Amino acid sequence: MSETESMLVEEEENRSNPAGEAAEAAMNDEEQQSYSWSVIQFNSPPQRTYHFYNQFRTGPNPNNFFKGVKWPDYGNDVSGNVAGEEDSFTSNLVVGEGESVYDFCWYPYMSASDPVTCVFANTTRDHPIHLWDAASGELRCTYRAYDAMDEITAAFSISFNPAGTKIFAGYNKLVRIFDLHRPGRDFGQHSTLQGNKEGQTGIISAIAFSPTHNGMLALGSYSQTTGIYREDNMELLYVLHGQEGGITHIQFSKDGNYLYTGGRKDPYILCWDIRKSVDVVYKLYRSSEHTNQRIFFDIEPCGQHLGTGDENCASVWSFNFASSVDGDAVNTN
Numbered sequence: 001m002s003e004t005e006s007m008l009v010e011e012e013e014n015r016s017n018p019a020g021e022a023a024e025a026a027m028n029d030e031e032q033q034s035y036s037w038s039v040i041q042f043n044s045p046p047q048r049t050y051h052f053y054n055q056f057r058t059g060p061n062p063n064n065f066f067k068g069v070k071w072p073d074y075g076n077d078v079s080g081n082v083a084g085e086e087d088s089f090t091s092n093l094v095v096g097e098g099e100s101v102y103d104f105c106w107y108p109y110m111s112a113s114d115p116v117t118c119v120f121a122n123t124t125r126d127h128p129i130h131l132w133d134a135a136s137g138e139l140r141c142t143y144r145a146y147d148a149m150d151e152i153t154a155a156f157s158i159s160f161n162p163a164g165t166k167i168f169a170g171y172n173k174l175v176r177i178f179d180l181h182r183p184g185r186d187f188g189q190h191s192t193l194q195g196n197k198e199g200q201t202g203i204i205s206a207i208a209f210s211p212t213h214n215g216m217l218a219l220g221s222y223s224q225t226t227g228i229y230r231e232d233n234m235e236l237l238y239v240l241h242g243q244e245g246g247i248t249h250i251q252f253s254k255d256g257n258y259l260y261t262g263g264r265k266d267p268y269i270l271c272w273d274i275r276k277s278v279d280v281v282y283k284l285y286r287s288s289e290h291t292n293q294r295i296f297f298d299i300e301p302c303g304q305h306l307g308t309g310d311e312n313c314a315s316v317w318s319f320n321f322a323s324s325v326d327g328d329a330v331n332t333n
Contacts, residue, residue: 040305042316050088067101068296072110093137099125103157108164110134121167123155129169129178141183143167145176159207161217161231170204170219175234190234192219192227199236200227206247212256216274220247226261228274238277242270248294254303262297262308265289269297269308284317286310 056066104122111117118134131141147153155169155176167178177188192200202223209231210216216237219227226240226247245263252259258281259272267289271281287310288295297308307316 040300040316042318046314051085052087053085054087055090067294068104070104070106072106073108093134095122095132095137097122097124097127097130099127102154105159108160108162121158121160123158123169125154126152127154128152129155129158129167131180131183141180143169143178143183143187144185145169145171145187146185156203157205157207157220159209162209162211162213168207168217170207172203173201175204175207175219177234192221192236194236198239200225200239202246206250208250208252208259210252210256211254214256216256218250218252218259220250220261222246222264224263226250226259226272228259228277240272240277242280244268249296251297251299254299254301260297260299260306262288262295264292264294269306284308284315286315287312 102123102125104120107117107119107121109117110119115135119131119140120134121129121131123129128145129143130139131143132138133140145153145155153171155171157170159168160166160180161168165180167180169176169178173191173193175190175192177190179186192204200219200221200223202221202225204219205222206218206220208218208220210218215231217229217231219229221227224241224243224246226243228237228240229235230237240259240261243261243263243266245266247261248264249262250259257273257275259274260269261272262269265288267285267287268283269286270283273281284306286295286308291311295309297306299306305316305318307314309315
């Protein structure tokens with residue numbers, strides 16, 4: 001076992017130790033007290049805070065484009081430069097991959113004060129899953145899956161489980177589960193299609209875990225379905241139908257009671273009450289029915305607003321998760 005793996009194992013043991021949990025809780029309380037979320041105000045026009053352009057237009061591949069942006073749970077505020085067309089600041093680290101990136105995610109317990117936790121995982125076309133050091137850019141671990149021809153097959157979606165001990169990866173009608181501390185080709189495998197042909201077909205394109213640690217996760221598929229599963233044994237609980245396009249993004253509400261789903265060339269983000277799972281609670285319209293682009297959405301940390309982009313503008317909805325009516329949208333061109 002490498003030094004990195006040993007440190008991750010030790011960290012995991014500390015979290016299962018009551019004394020370690022108490023110390024961690026105290027540290028988290030102190031961290032939360034020193035950091036306050038920005039208050040969202042809609043009574044003034046939006047202004048650009050940060051700008052990144054020039055550093056991504058240089059190099060051997062000037063035609064690259066962003067696939068997405070993901071922040072760790074907590075981060076330091078950075079003062080940006082909004083004057084002119086100069087970049088606000090340059091990248092601290094650039095990791096190069098051989099092919100286009102399918103998906104990426106931060107380690108859930110990432111902390112800038114603890115170098116061993118500063119890692120993120122990504123998956124790229126025709127390559128295995130890589131675990132990268134976010135500080136040095138060093139490749140820490142590789143997780144390989146092979147097809148029937150014993151050739152490496154790439155995951156289309158990845159996510160850490162809430163405990164940070166496993167990597168869940170989506171493939172065609174399959175989910176493979178890698179132990180974070182055992183890199184290589186060892187993994188558990190679960191089919192999303194049951195023997196009676198029930199379940200989910202197609203590529204598993206999105207993975208989301210309930211933030212309330214209730215043991216539930218959602219899998220989105222290009223077959224226009226979203227499945228709700230138990231994390232411990234991957235038992236299929238039910239399947240949600242209603243998206244017009246293949247699922248491209250899914251996310252739970254902060255209280256874990258609602259699930260939001262969006263699809264390719266689908267003009268609606270659908271809200272589901274996973275406690276009932278029968279009908280759509282409400283729909284949020286965005287102009288995305290004419291593009292194949294994968295458009296993400298996100299819920300801000302306080303859980304009161306959902307924001308997304310589309311072909312023409314950005315939209316932010318203010319809503320109460322206990323409500324069964326559409327939220328009020330604020331559009332910004």
